Structures are given as C-alpha cells and as structure tokens.
Amino acid sequence: MIGKGHSIARTGASIDYGWNQVKDAEVVLKEYLAGDTPQEITEEFKIIQSQNERCTNNTLSFILSPTIEDGKDLSVKDLEEISKKFLKEMNLQNNQSIGFVHRDKEHTHVHIYTNRIGFDGKAYNDSFIGKRSQLAADNVAKELGLTRVREVQQDKLQELNPQRLAIKQIHDRVLESKPKSLDEYINKMKEHQVKVIPCINKSNQLQGFRFEYKGMNLKGSDVHRSMTGGKLIGEITRNSAYTRMKEVPNSLKLMDKTVQVSANMATSIAKSLVKQVIKRSLDTGIGF
Structure with missing residues (x-):
C-alpha cells in the first residue's frame, strides 16, 4: 500500500473532488463531523480553522492506494479500518477527517481530508509529511497483512534482474x-x-x-x-x-x-x- 500526503489551502474544492459521484465515490470515514454535503463539511472545517488564521494551508490531503489485487477484496468497513489506523499512525485521530473511496478505475484508492487545525487551535506540524505518510501506510499494511511497497518493489526488481545485471x-x-x-x-x-x-x-x-x-x-x-x-x-x-x-x-x-x-x-x-x-x-x- 502506498501513502501520499501534503498540506493544501483549497479545502472546499478538494472535498468536493473527493465526493465526486462520477468517480463512484463513497464515504468510508467521518470523524468529528455531522454534515452530509461537501459544503457542510467545509463549513465545519472552517469553524475550527478560524481559531488559527495564520495557517493558510490548513487542510491535510492524503491518498491511500492498496495494490490492485488487495483493493479488489476491500469492503467499506475494511477501508474505514485502514483509514482510522493510518490517521492514528499520523497522530491525527483526534482531528476532523472525511474519507472517500474511489472505485472508478481498476486501482481502488482512498482520499482522506483532515483538518490541520486541532480543536485547541494549534496547527499540525506538516514537516516531511510526504515521507511520514509513506511510513504510516507501510506500518498499516504490515499490521493488516496487506502488500507493502517494498514487496512490490522487490518483485519488480526481480523481473528486471537481466537489465540490472547488464x-x-x-x-x-x-x-x-x-x-x-x-x-x-x-x-x-x-x-x-x-x-x-x-x-x-x-x-x-x-x-x-x-x-x-x-x-x-x-x-x-x-x-x-x-x-x-x-x-x-x-x-x-x-x-x-x-x-x-x-x-x-x-x-x-x-x-x-x-x-x-x-x-x-x-x-x-x-x-x-x-x-x-x-x-x-x-x-x-x-x-x-
């Protein structure tokens, strides 16, 4: 499983993309949120974000991508568990979050949007968030028995052995x-x-x-x-x-x-x- 993450400023547009029905989007995670539309969720984010106006990139965007084979067998409940464990690995389990699964392509993947501003008004430290997202996703994959990035990489390298030797x-x-x-x-x-x-x-x-x-x-x-x-x-x-x-x-x-x-x-x-x-x-x- 691959994990990607970065800070963004376009909260509403990103959540709207995640909830895109054209992509067969389905909500798999909702933490500390009550809204039922992208607009309502965005407004709930903004209420907390108003406590810290100095932070401009105040939303965290993550993508979790199991392998194609793993993704075929993952239910909504499975993806919820994966998402919650990922947020816990990132120490974001107490922040507002919304997650969607996209199954419009062969490769099932989950978009998670998390409020970077906590209920205490403090901004989450996003230093090296891309690398930390990779590590968190790998830890979750290891815990749940999913295919890890390094296993995929090793398989690919084995296939390329003749070229590597040359x-x-x-x-x-x-x-x-x-x-x-x-x-x-x-x-x-x-x-x-x-x-x-x-x-x-x-x-x-x-x-x-x-x-x-x-x-x-x-x-x-x-x-x-x-x-x-x-x-x-x-x-x-x-x-x-x-x-x-x-x-x-x-x-x-x-x-x-x-x-x-x-x-x-x-x-x-x-x-x-x-x-x-x-x-x-x-x-x-x-x-x-």
Missing part, C-alpha cells in the same frame, strides 16, 4: 578504464547505451543518479548497492587523487555546471575513500 557489468567495465570525472564516466556509459541521469534538487545539490537502459529507468541503489551516488563519486574521486576525508569535494563539475554535494553524499564519499585507503594499505602492507 547495467552493472557495463558500469564495472567503465570504472576499469578509471574515468577521472563524472562527465567522463557519463560519456563512457552512454557509449554502451546506458544513460546516466544526475538527480539534482532545487538547492542545486546532487542527490544521486538514475540509469536508463533499454526502456528501463532505475536509481543506482536499485541496480546494485555499490552504485549509490556517494560510492560512485568515491570511485571517481579516487582516480582524481583524492585520498583523505578532508579532501572530499563540496562541489563538483557536472555537464558544464557546478553542483553542490549534499551532506549525506559527502559522508558517503568520505566512507568510500576511507575504505579504499584501508584496502590499499592492506594490499601493500603499509601501516599494518
């Missing part, structure tokens, strides 16, 4: 040629029909790499654990004569641009360099 073999051959820059590595991978896609966030920080090959697009760690961004850059920086943690670069040249190295990636690069130094020392007998 990418890893090409990666190993390219590293054997000792590329001294990311651009050189990317270009050599391209010569073997593997497109390396840098993942750069809005802060211009390099987060990692994805690998595209024969229609497949996988992140480095899904190809092989040695192909995370930090480990890959560690290999290349070794070819550039970096050997100590203090020499880990905080920025890199990449496709004619300078990108920053995130703190997590810098730590990963440093660990990779340390392992390489230890290995070289063991191989030569220096210091041991």
Whole structure:
C-alpha cells in the first residue's frame, strides 16, 4: 500500500473532488463531523480553522492506494479500518477527517481530508509529511497483512534482474578504464547505451543518479548497492587523487555546471575513500 500526503489551502474544492459521484465515490470515514454535503463539511472545517488564521494551508490531503489485487477484496468497513489506523499512525485521530473511496478505475484508492487545525487551535506540524505518510501506510499494511511497497518493489526488481545485471557489468567495465570525472564516466556509459541521469534538487545539490537502459529507468541503489551516488563519486574521486576525508569535494563539475554535494553524499564519499585507503594499505602492507 502506498501513502501520499501534503498540506493544501483549497479545502472546499478538494472535498468536493473527493465526493465526486462520477468517480463512484463513497464515504468510508467521518470523524468529528455531522454534515452530509461537501459544503457542510467545509463549513465545519472552517469553524475550527478560524481559531488559527495564520495557517493558510490548513487542510491535510492524503491518498491511500492498496495494490490492485488487495483493493479488489476491500469492503467499506475494511477501508474505514485502514483509514482510522493510518490517521492514528499520523497522530491525527483526534482531528476532523472525511474519507472517500474511489472505485472508478481498476486501482481502488482512498482520499482522506483532515483538518490541520486541532480543536485547541494549534496547527499540525506538516514537516516531511510526504515521507511520514509513506511510513504510516507501510506500518498499516504490515499490521493488516496487506502488500507493502517494498514487496512490490522487490518483485519488480526481480523481473528486471537481466537489465540490472547488464547495467552493472557495463558500469564495472567503465570504472576499469578509471574515468577521472563524472562527465567522463557519463560519456563512457552512454557509449554502451546506458544513460546516466544526475538527480539534482532545487538547492542545486546532487542527490544521486538514475540509469536508463533499454526502456528501463532505475536509481543506482536499485541496480546494485555499490552504485549509490556517494560510492560512485568515491570511485571517481579516487582516480582524481583524492585520498583523505578532508579532501572530499563540496562541489563538483557536472555537464558544464557546478553542483553542490549534499551532506549525506559527502559522508558517503568520505566512507568510500576511507575504505579504499584501508584496502590499499592492506594490499601493500603499509601501516599494518
């Protein structure tokens, strides 16, 4: 089961969408609410939200998506239980909430709208709400015996084993040629029909790499654990004569641009360099 979540400002329009009869919507959850229409529910939300006018994104929107196979067998009562357990995992069981199931497509899914403002007038902390929603949904799936995201991902990776192996073999051959820059590595991978896609966030920080090959697009760690961004850059920086943690670069040249190295990636690069130094020392007998 997949869980998604974010804060929104368009309470009325969102609840109206959730209650869309064209999508065969059916109410599966109603907490601390009495209204029977989207307009009535919205007004009840607004009464509580008026206690905290500083909060503009004052409604929380969640989507819970069981797998197609699980969704076929879930009744309204089952979906109510899933929704309540999810809200409890998110520590929102005491806030106003309304939930709808949509069965207009093959993939059954539940829309939950929760008042971000509690009865005490305080706004719920929505930091990392997307990630927390994923974790909460996974915990509920585990508790109720539903298919978890990681199980689906593992099945997909098993199906892609030939492509993963091919990418890893090409990666190993390219590293054997000792590329001294990311651009050189990317270009050599391209010569073997593997497109390396840098993942750069809005802060211009390099987060990692994805690998595209024969229609497949996988992140480095899904190809092989040695192909995370930090480990890959560690290999290349070794070819550039970096050997100590203090020499880990905080920025890199990449496709004619300078990108920053995130703190997590810098730590990963440093660990990779340390392992390489230890290995070289063991191989030569220096210091041991």
